[in-house]
Amino acid sequence: MRLTLPIPFKLSSSSLSSPTSTISTTTSIIELQQHIINSNKPMNQLTKLFKEISIKWSSLTRSNLKVIDQILDPKMKSKSLKLFVNTKLKGDITLDLVRDELIRLNPIGELDGVEVLELPEDVNRELFDQHQHGSLYLPYSFVVPGGVFQEMYAWDSFFIVLGLIRDKEIRLAKNMLDNYIYQIEHYGMILNGNRTYYLNRSQLPFITQLIKLIYPTIPTKHSQSWLRRAIKASEKYHEYWTTGNHLVQETGLSRFFDSSPDGTSPPEIVHEVDRRDGKTAHERVRKFFRDHHQAGIPDYDILQYYDPINDKLTEKYMNNDRAMRESGFDTSSRFGMFNAKVLDFNPICLNSLLVQMEFEIHELYQLLHENLLKSLKPNHTEVTEEDINQMNLKKSMKKTEKKSKLWKFKSIERIKLIRKFNWDSDDGMFYDYDYVKGERRKYLFGTCFLPLWCGFASKLESELVVKHALKGLEAEGGLLVSNVDVGDQWDSPYGWAPLQLFGVEGMKKYGFEEEAERVALKFNSMVLKTWIRTGELWEKYDVKKCNEIVDLKFGYATNEVGFGWTNAVFTRFYDLLSNEGKKKLSEINEDIQQAEIKETIEETQVEKVKDENEILGNLIGRINELDPNRREELMKKLSINEVSLKTNLDSDEDWIEVGRENV
Known part of the structure; x- marks a missing residue:
C-alpha cells in the first residue's frame, strides 16, 4: 500500500484565492498539483484592485459628520483639537x-474636546507655536491622499477628482471643487492644505479644469449662478499667482x-523625522552643509544658506524651503540642491498651468456668453439685436465677450514668454528659467x-521633448522624476503618478500613441504587481526596481499608503x-496567479515531507523500544538511520505496513 496523509495548505498571503481548503487524501504530488489548480483558482486580481480603489474613496473621505477625524493631525506633536473658521473675507x-x-x-459629546475658534487676523503673529495650530473649516466633504496626509490638498485633489468622476462619485467630486471655491473666498487662495500652517501658500493650480468637468453636472436651474461664482473665484486665484511676490x-x-x-521654519517640518537616526529634515540639511561648506557644491554658495559658525x-x-513646499516638489535638486534656489526660478510647470488656466477662463466666459444666448432662444435660432435690447442683456453679453477675448490674449502672451525664457532650442527641451542668473x-x-499636456507646445517642440525626455526618463516602471539621483524623493529613481499623467496624456495629445501606451502600461503593471505583493497602493515608487521601497536621505523618509493620486x-x-x-495587463495578472500556484505547490511539497518525516521519527522512536535484533532488522528494511532520518518512501511503498506489523 501507499502512504496517505491529510495535508492542510494555504495560498500565499498576497493571493486572493478562495478560502483555505484541506486535501483529505492525496496519492501523489501530481494529484496535489491538480487539486490546487482546479479548486483554488485565484480571483482576478485586476478586478479586485478596481473594486478596492472604488471602495477606498469612502475610507479616505473626511467630512463634518466625523469632525474629529479631519481635525486630528498625525504630522504634528500636539494632539489638541482646534478648528478655525474665517468669517471676515x-x-x-x-x-x-x-x-x-x-x-x-x-x-452627543463628540465635540466636547474640540475648540471651534475664530481665525486670527494676523495668523503669522498669533499662531507662532505649533501647539496653536489646527484645522481649517471646510463646508463640504473631501478625500484625503492617505497616510499622514489627512487634509484636503490643493494639487492632490485635482487627481483625486479625476478618479472620483471615473468611479461616478460625482457629488463628492463637486464637493471638492466647491471646497476649492470656498477656500478662495474665505482664505484668499486654494490652500496647500486645510491646516493653519498652510495659510501662507498654495500649490499648482488646476481649478479651471475641474470647473469644465463638473459644470455639465450642475442642475440647469443653478448652473448660471454657479458658473459665475466659479469664474469669479478662478480670476481671484489667478491674481494670487500673477501679482505681488509671485x-x-x-x-x-x-x-x-x-x-x-522671513526666516521662519515651516511648522510641519517636525514630522519629517528619519526613523533611522531620529533627525529632522533640516538637521539632515545642516549636516550636509556642515560637511560640504568648505569644499562647496556646483549649485550655489552654501554660505548664503548656512551659517557654519552657529551651525x-x-x-x-x-524662505526658499517654504517656497519649495508651494511647488509640491519637496524635496529635489531641481532648483539647486534641496531646491534652495526655488525663489530664483520661473518654473515651467507653474507657468504652463497658468497658460491653461487663462485659456480655460476664456472658454468659461465663452460658455457664459453662449448660455445667455440660449436663455433668449432655446431653439438656437438667430438672435437679433432688438431681442437682446428687449431682454436687457446686450451689456452683459458684451462684457462676457470682452472678458473672453482678454483671457485668451493673456494665455497667448504667456506662451510667448515661456518660449522666450523656458524653451531651449539647442537641447529641444522645456527647462525652468533662473532669472537671477539669466539662464x-x-x-x-x-x-x-x-506644455504638451496643456496643449500649447508646437509640433516640433513636442517631437523633441518626447524624444529627449523618454531617452533620459523612461524606466521599467514608467517615467523617472529626473535623471539625477542624490537621495531626494522628487528625483531618480522615483516616479510619481502626477508626472506619469502629464507625460502619458501629453504624448497622447500630440499623437505619440505608441509611446504613451508603453509608459502607461509600464506604470500600471508596476502598481498592480506591487499591490498584489503588498496589498497597498503607494504615494511613490522606485520605477527602476519597480517596487515601493524608498531610501531617502533628505525630506521626509517614508512612503505613504492610500494613495489618492x-x-x-x-x-x-x-x-x-x-x-x-488591457490584454497585456491581464496577462501580467495571470502570470502572477500562476506564480502563486507554483509557490503554493512548492510550499505544500515541503510540508508533505515535513509531515512524513515527523511520522517516521515517531515510528523510529517506537522501534527503539524493541529488542536490538528486531530493531536492526526494521531499520534495514526501512532504509533509514537514526542520524539522518533519510528515507526513500516512493521506492519502498510497503514500509508503513512493515512498521505496523513489527511495532
Missing part, C-alpha cells in the same frame, strides 16, 4: 453657525512664494511634459490603454 458664515452645525451632525517683473512670468515672515540655516534658506537650468525633469491615475491609464494594452 465673506460674510455668509458665523462662528455660531459652524458650531451649531457640527453639534447637530456629530454624536510675479517676476524682469520676465513677466510667475514663481513659487510663501508669505510667512544654523540662514533666513534665505528658510535656463538644464535639469531634465518630468514637468517638461506640461495613484488610485486615480491607475484607473485613468487603464481606460486610456488600447484593447491590446
Whole structure:
C-alpha cells in the first residue's frame, strides 16, 4: 500500500484565492498539483484592485459628520483639537453657525474636546507655536491622499477628482471643487492644505479644469449662478499667482512664494523625522552643509544658506524651503540642491498651468456668453439685436465677450514668454528659467511634459521633448522624476503618478500613441504587481526596481499608503490603454496567479515531507523500544538511520505496513 496523509495548505498571503481548503487524501504530488489548480483558482486580481480603489474613496473621505477625524493631525506633536473658521473675507458664515452645525451632525459629546475658534487676523503673529495650530473649516466633504496626509490638498485633489468622476462619485467630486471655491473666498487662495500652517501658500493650480468637468453636472436651474461664482473665484486665484511676490517683473512670468515672515521654519517640518537616526529634515540639511561648506557644491554658495559658525540655516534658506513646499516638489535638486534656489526660478510647470488656466477662463466666459444666448432662444435660432435690447442683456453679453477675448490674449502672451525664457532650442527641451542668473537650468525633469499636456507646445517642440525626455526618463516602471539621483524623493529613481499623467496624456495629445501606451502600461503593471505583493497602493515608487521601497536621505523618509493620486491615475491609464494594452495587463495578472500556484505547490511539497518525516521519527522512536535484533532488522528494511532520518518512501511503498506489523 501507499502512504496517505491529510495535508492542510494555504495560498500565499498576497493571493486572493478562495478560502483555505484541506486535501483529505492525496496519492501523489501530481494529484496535489491538480487539486490546487482546479479548486483554488485565484480571483482576478485586476478586478479586485478596481473594486478596492472604488471602495477606498469612502475610507479616505473626511467630512463634518466625523469632525474629529479631519481635525486630528498625525504630522504634528500636539494632539489638541482646534478648528478655525474665517468669517471676515465673506460674510455668509458665523462662528455660531459652524458650531451649531457640527453639534447637530456629530454624536452627543463628540465635540466636547474640540475648540471651534475664530481665525486670527494676523495668523503669522498669533499662531507662532505649533501647539496653536489646527484645522481649517471646510463646508463640504473631501478625500484625503492617505497616510499622514489627512487634509484636503490643493494639487492632490485635482487627481483625486479625476478618479472620483471615473468611479461616478460625482457629488463628492463637486464637493471638492466647491471646497476649492470656498477656500478662495474665505482664505484668499486654494490652500496647500486645510491646516493653519498652510495659510501662507498654495500649490499648482488646476481649478479651471475641474470647473469644465463638473459644470455639465450642475442642475440647469443653478448652473448660471454657479458658473459665475466659479469664474469669479478662478480670476481671484489667478491674481494670487500673477501679482505681488509671485510675479517676476524682469520676465513677466510667475514663481513659487510663501508669505510667512522671513526666516521662519515651516511648522510641519517636525514630522519629517528619519526613523533611522531620529533627525529632522533640516538637521539632515545642516549636516550636509556642515560637511560640504568648505569644499562647496556646483549649485550655489552654501554660505548664503548656512551659517557654519552657529551651525544654523540662514533666513534665505528658510524662505526658499517654504517656497519649495508651494511647488509640491519637496524635496529635489531641481532648483539647486534641496531646491534652495526655488525663489530664483520661473518654473515651467507653474507657468504652463497658468497658460491653461487663462485659456480655460476664456472658454468659461465663452460658455457664459453662449448660455445667455440660449436663455433668449432655446431653439438656437438667430438672435437679433432688438431681442437682446428687449431682454436687457446686450451689456452683459458684451462684457462676457470682452472678458473672453482678454483671457485668451493673456494665455497667448504667456506662451510667448515661456518660449522666450523656458524653451531651449539647442537641447529641444522645456527647462525652468533662473532669472537671477539669466539662464535656463538644464535639469531634465518630468514637468517638461506640461506644455504638451496643456496643449500649447508646437509640433516640433513636442517631437523633441518626447524624444529627449523618454531617452533620459523612461524606466521599467514608467517615467523617472529626473535623471539625477542624490537621495531626494522628487528625483531618480522615483516616479510619481502626477508626472506619469502629464507625460502619458501629453504624448497622447500630440499623437505619440505608441509611446504613451508603453509608459502607461509600464506604470500600471508596476502598481498592480506591487499591490498584489503588498496589498497597498503607494504615494511613490522606485520605477527602476519597480517596487515601493524608498531610501531617502533628505525630506521626509517614508512612503505613504492610500494613495489618492495613484488610485486615480491607475484607473485613468487603464481606460486610456488600447484593447491590446488591457490584454497585456491581464496577462501580467495571470502570470502572477500562476506564480502563486507554483509557490503554493512548492510550499505544500515541503510540508508533505515535513509531515512524513515527523511520522517516521515517531515510528523510529517506537522501534527503539524493541529488542536490538528486531530493531536492526526494521531499520534495514526501512532504509533509514537514526542520524539522518533519510528515507526513500516512493521506492519502498510497503514500509508503513512493515512498521505496523513489527511495532
